[in-house]
Amino acid sequence: MASKDNLYPAIVIGLGMAGAGAAVYLSRMGVQPIAFEKGLIGGKLNESPKVEDYPGFKGSGLELSQRLKGQLAENEIEVHDEEVVSLDRDLDSNLFTIVTTKGEYKAYAVVIASGIEYGNPTISGMEDVDSSFVSHKPLADALSIKGKGIVVWTDNDNGLYAAEYLAGFAKSLVLVVKDVSLVSKGLLDRISGLGNVQLVPGIVSKVENVGAGQMVTINGGTKGQESFEASKLFAFVGGMFQKPNTAFVKIREVVDDQGNIAVDNFSRTFVKGLFAAGDVQQKDLRRLSTAAADGAMAGIMAYDYVTDLRDSGKMKI
Numbered sequence: 001m002a003s004k005d006n007l008y009p010a011i012v013i014g015l016g017m018a019g020a021g022a023a024v025y026l027s028r029m030g031v032q033p034i035a036f037e038k039g040l041i042g043g044k045l046n047e048s049p050k051v052e053d054y055p056g057f058k059g060s061g062l063e064l065s066q067r068l069k070g071q072l073a074e075n076e077i078e079v080h081d082e083e084v085v086s087l088d089r090d091l092d093s094n095l096f097t098i099v100t101t102k103g104e105y106k107a108y109a110v111v112i113a114s115g116i117e118y119g120n121p122t123i124s125g126m127e128d129v130d131s132s133f134v135s136h137k138p139l140a141d142a143l144s145i146k147g148k149g150i151v152v153w154t155d156n157d158n159g160l161y162a163a164e165y166l167a168g169f170a171k172s173l174v175l176v177v178k179d180v181s182l183v184s185k186g187l188l189d190r191i192s193g194l195g196n197v198q199l200v201p202g203i204v205s206k207v208e209n210v211g212a213g214q215m216v217t218i219n220g221g222t223k224g225q226e227s228f229e230a231s232k233l234f235a236f237v238g239g240m241f242q243k244p245n246t247a248f249v250k251i252r253e254v255v256d257d258q259g260n261i262a263v264d265n266f267s268r269t270f271v272k273g274l275f276a277a278g279d280v281q282q283k284d285l286r287r288l289s290t291a292a293a294d295g296a297m298a299g300i301m302a303y304d305y306v307t308d309l310r311d312s313g314k315m316k317i
Contacts, residue, residue, distance in 0.1 A: 021295025
């Protein structure tokens, strides 16, 4: 329960796999958090046509998101449909202040699990094509490419699952894989074996308008450079094309120049009471299983922190 000044023991920001896990762990261990999610519970899971790499589950990302939603409800976790615009710390009280589009809240502990967003590739010609040419949402845009030629560019399995789904709609699909060593070989073989899919190892280097459509130029493959007409480019490339959702974090000393949050092996930042889980962490490997582990660790550590405050009499709720 919150006090009249909206003070809570713990707040979780973002309810993808990591945030949902942190909230559930906190609740089940005895600290009831509230959580903020500006979009759909499950985050990017809702745009994943298929999940095959999470132990014990096989189905669509939407199905897994619904399970997360149900588990949050079972644990009576209060979910606020609000976007967080500011997270700061009061050095005198050591409380965190969270400002959203609808109000202001305070908490003794905060778990940041706000995830990442794909950005448009910074490649030649991008400024000259319509912004709708690039998509990161296979489920939402599948019908728009029915019977057309498309390009899917990826360096991860999520992009491969998207390509497999989109191949069922597109007339032809050029699958551009930045580095085949970064994706699952069996999955890649399965998709590249589809009749309307052409695999081209390499990177997209240029896009340009040609008549009523667009031309996508790829560097790599056996021919060195190839160009393909496409109605849409689906991009699922990490690294420089991903942006952590951490602009709202005003405690800038915990954020690096790429927007990632530095943590120790226990999902703790060096600011006491502040934790980070999932894709916002400063790390190389981003998978559902690692997000779940991050969330569990952040939830446990946040519980320990809040419990210590409560036992020492420093908590006022």
